[in-house]
Amino acid sequence: MAEPRNRYSTVSLVLHWGIAALVLAQVCLITLHEGAPDGAPDPYIGWHKSVGLSILVLTLVRVGWRLMNPALPAPPGTPTWEKVAARTVHVLFYVLLIAMPMTGWLASSAGGREIEWFGLFPWPLLPVEGGREAARSLMGLHGLVMKGLYVLIALHVLAALKHQFLDRDNVLHRMIPIIPRRP
Structure with a gap:
């Protein structure tokens, strides 16, 4: 009988940490954008x-x-409410990580603002009507999704720290293999 997996696959790790790094980059980029002087070039x-x-x-x-590739099971003895909370947070992460760029893409499309993907090629706009008013409403929704994403990030980090330092159950080792596995 095969030994159960005790960490996520390399693909899962790369996707998790890659997306996390890109979300952090987004925070930096929008902060730089908001701090740019009016009328100055804004890349x-x-x-x-x-x-x-x-x-x-x-x-x-x-x-x-x-x-x-389903998620690893919760450690033995994990209360049902924690399993439900973890699953809910993960599903909400996927929903918001799709909703966030979609609302931005829809807003750019509604406002007729072209998108160049890293200057390499034009990204197609979606067939959305409504002009600036629709774009403004969609950007409001974009901001609301951002706040929800910040709440989920905080919950996720706090849960990971709880598992590492209070439960001491190797959950963090699953996503950060350089953290030594506890016996």
Whole structure:
């Protein structure tokens, strides 16, 4: 009988940490964009859109990978409410990591603002009507999704720290293999 897996696959790790790094890059890019002087050239929003669309594609790949490679089971003795909470947070992560770039893409499309993916090729706009008013509403939704994503990130990090330092159950080792496995 095969020994049960005690960590996620390399593909899962690369997708998880790659998307996490891109989300952090988004925070930096939008902060730089918001701090740019009015009227000055602003390369940050173009990069922000490209990174956002990359997050969309990678999240769709991650969802597909996850469907083919289910999550590891919770450690023995994990209360049912924690299992339900973990599953809920993960599903909401996927929903928001798709909704976030989609609302940005829809807003750019509604406003007729072209998107160049890292300056390499034009990203197609979606067939959305409504002009600036629709774009403004969609950007409001984009901001709301961002706040939800921040809440999920905080919950996720706090849960990981709880598992590492209170439960001491090797859950963090599954996603950060350089952390030594506890006996």
